[in-house]
Amino acid sequence: MMMKKTISFLIVLAMLLSVGTALADDSFNTNKDGYSTSYTYGYDYWGDVQESPDAYRVKTVLDSVSLGLDVRISKPQSLYVRDNDLYIVDTLNNRIIQVQYKNDEYTVTRIIDHVTGGNPETFNNPYDVFVDPEGSIYVADFNNNRIVMMDKDLNFLKEFTKPTDATFDQSIDFLPRKIVVDVAGRVYALVTNVNKGIVKYETDTSFTGFIGATPVSVSMVDYIWKKYFMTQAQRDASASFVPTEYENIFIDKDGFIYATITNFSEYDLKSDAAKPIRRLNGLGNDILVKNDRYPPIGDLWWMEGDSTYFGPSKMTDVTVFDNDIYVVLDRVRGRLFGYDEQGVMLWAFGTRGNIEGAFTSAVSIEHMGADLFVLDQLENSVTVFTPTEYGNIIYDAIQKYQEGEYDDSADIWRAVLKQNANYPMAFRGIGRTVFRQNDYESALEYFKMAHDRENYGRVFKLYRKQWIEKNIGWIFAGLAVILLVPLIIGRVKRMKWEVIMHEHSKVRKND
Amino acid sequence: MSTAKSARTTDKAEKSSGRSAWWARYKDSLRYALYVISHPFDGFWDLTHEHRGTLAAANTFLILFLITRVLKLLCTSFQFISSPIQHINVFEEMGSLLLPFLILCLANWAMTTLFDGKGRFIDIYIAMCYALVPYILIQLPMILISNMLTFEEGSLYTVMLSISVIWSAFLVFVGLMEIHDYSPGKTFIFIIVTIVGAAVIIFLILVFFSLLSDAVGFFVSLYREASYRLN
Structure with a gap:
């Protein structure tokens, strides 16, 4: 008997353990390397990948051949769109290619490779371009250490150079990487090796400080550990607590700057401490709306590790539609993520590779209407995406609701x-x-x-x-029944009892 | 002939009277749970020392506890609990509660029996099952009530839930104190010791299973090797 019990107990134990070890993989519809099984997908409430119809399809791919360029595009770094013109910054060829979209065709209208009256007149590794509504062109001329502004006929207007202000570290070269310009003509630039925030210039080219410095967040444990338990040598060897540099910036129609960050701890993402996408107001505070269960961080599931293929999404660029829908570009897995103004993911698509619709090393994204342009710096090409019917009706629905x-x-x-x-x-x-x-x-x-x-x-x-x-009638009726039934039953029981007692007394009398 | 018949009838009568006595005792021990949760110090003492509790009632409470847990995950309004129903395995949920419960009881018995705890394993088991009663009594109706509440009234739900857990935890403490005849301080220490003991037991189980799988693997490969040689 005892033996039997012991055996059955052991069997139950073994069953329970086997159940425990056979815990299911918590990610669905995902390959082991974190790539979705379908090109376009979304995340459901539980953070599981759900396959989705394609929201975008490739319209065409613009490269040196299809654009009819004699000199092949070499390591382009940025895109810019103003109205119907697409500007491709062809960095290693020191030029900017202006492509016009007309009658469903993309044709090169101008090659911007000099600035008349500038010093020097040519560019040296331009990294970014901005065109204001009047047609004036701003170029982040990386190795010439300047941001140059010219009119629409490429005549030199002014240049923004290294600030002489004491707050700017004078020992480093001034290497402008990304620029945006607001409606008033103020220039905001991301400068390599500057982590104090976005460098801001007034219209008269004077430097007026930094905005949006990323606050340094140090956990209590880290701080105590570093301060009291590390030797000086260890402290020097470990990374110091410094703010991180922005990766890219975009200015929306209201003058808010969207910025992305790729330098963060992957464990901070889901708690929204990392904030890889930010919307900065004039004071430099992040005012991005996040009303979904998960913050906008791109992929919700990834293989841990910091290699080229694994790890969390790294947003290398962002573009914002006029209705505040924004699209971010992930350089790790070559994916695009669309979010609405509330921070809800609309769709995600893309992958790595060198077929149409896949990227080897995506660096920049822009939009023209609802069409998306993605620049690949190794393929030296621009992929043009256009929304499918499915993608269009999502936009329509959001538009109608707004x-x-x-x-x-x-x-x-x-x-x-x-x-x-x-x-x-x-x-x-x-x-x-x-x-x-x-x-x-x-x-x-x-x-x-x-x-x-x-x-x-x-x-x-x-x-x-x-x-x-x-149903108020029924509720009262129910309550009445609940109260009355025991009362009646009690009454009936007592009556019965009285009758029995009465009978008994009669019997006794007869005796 | 007639004696045999009468013997059989008395046997039957005895059996039925035995069954009804068992049933009465079972019902009484179920009802006694209400006394235990409202008068824990008296209640737990009499539960084991006066044999007011039964194993059957304890099992009933444990099963009800597991059912409550599963129903809570499946039937609570989604406004308060977001359990991924598509991923839930009912037996896994039950097992993940039952196994630690049994291991903790075992660990407690193993530890207290060395340090003059008065309770036997069966006493500990019964007392711990009775300590789960507030959890069942509060959480089972709360599953229904949660479906009548709105998101804003969620604080009522969470307060009721915490009351049930705190009450049960208090009962576990008092229960262990009474059945082992310990002082509060000693009980507290032994609760910690029990948790450590449970960790050791789980470690041993894991080691046992990994060794077992290694041993099985050895014989499997031995058989393969031999069968290759023989062919």
Whole structure:
């Protein structure tokens, strides 16, 4: 008997252990190397990869051959789009190629390789370009240590050079890497080896300081460990607590600067301490809206490690649409991630490789309307993406909702759901609309599908009130029954008892 | 003939009376749980020393506890608990609670029996199962109530949940104190010792299984080698 019990106990134990060891892989639809099994995908509420229809497809690939260039593009570093013109910064050839989009064709209209009246007149490894609405061109002339501004006929206007201010470290070369210009003509530049933030110039080329320095975050444990337990030699050898440099910047139509950072600890990403994408206001504070379960960090699942292929997404560039949808470019896995103004991921696509729609070393992204341009510095080509029907209806739905045409947007979201039933935003969008139409029951259903707790709670409060008002009669009836039934049963029992006692007394009398 | 028949009937009667007595005792021990959770010091003493608790009732509470856990994951309103239902394995969830529970009971018995704890393993098991009763009594209705609350009223839900856990933890403490006849300080020390002991037991189990798999692997490869040689 005892033996049998022991054996059965051991069997149960073994079963439980085997269950414990056979824990399922927590990532679905993902290959072992962290690459999705489908080209376009999204993340569901649980952070699992869900395959999705393609939101974008490749329209064409622009390279030296298709653009008809005699000198081949060499290690281009940046793209810029103004209206219908695409500017490709051909860094090693010291020139900027202006490509015009007209009648569904891309043609080279101008090659910008000099600045008339400049000193010197040619560029030396230009890294970035900016064109203002009047057509004036700003070039980050990296190895000439200047940011040069010229009019639309390439005549020299002014240049922004190394600040003589004491706050700027005079021992380093002034190497401008990325530039943006706001509507007032103020220039914001990212300068190599400067980690105090974005270098800011007034219109009169005077340096007015740094904005948006990344605050240094040191954990208490790190600090104590470093301060009290390390030797001087160890302290010198370890990395010091310094702010990180921005990777890239973009200025949106409202004058807010979007900046990306690629230098962070991968363990800080999901807690949103790393903030790889930032939207900086005039004071340099991050005001990016994050209303989703996960912060916008690109891939939510990755192989740990800091190699070329593994590790978290590193956002090398960002571009912002006029309706505040922003797209970031991940150089690790060559992926693009689209987010709406609330920080909800719309889609993700892309991969590494050298076929169409894949990148070897993506460095820059720009948009023209809803079309996306991605620059690959090793392939020396620009891939042009255009939204598919699926991608377009997502944009339409967001647009309609922003314009306040809620009923229309719900219809479009229904069309999205027909193509992709794993799209939480669509459920939320429809939920909001049916809620406005006072259809609480289906609103609850949709918000539940979207895992939107706040909105669900809001609807449920009204639904509950309505339900109670409708069923108040039944509720009171139920309460009455619960109260009365035991009372009646007690009364009946007592009566029975009295009758029995009465019978007994009669019997006794008869005796 | 007649004697045999009467013997059989008395046997039956005895059996049925035995069964009804067992049933009455079981029901009584179930009801006694209410006394234990409201008067833990008295309750736990009488539970084992006066044999007011039964193993059957203890098993019932443990099973109810596991069911409560699983129902909580599956049926609580998604506003309060976000459990990935598509990834949940009911037996895995139950096992991940049952196994530590049993190992902790075992570790507690193994440790206290060396330091003049009065409780036997069965006593510890019964007392620990009775200590789970507040958890069941509060959390089971809260599953239903959570579906009538909104997101904003979530604090009520979390408060009730913490009450149930704190109450149960208190009962575990008092229960161990009473069945082993320990002082509070000693009980506290032995709770820590128990956790360490449980870790040791888990370590031993893991070592045992890894050695076992190595041993099996050895014989498998031996057989393969031999079969290659023989062919």
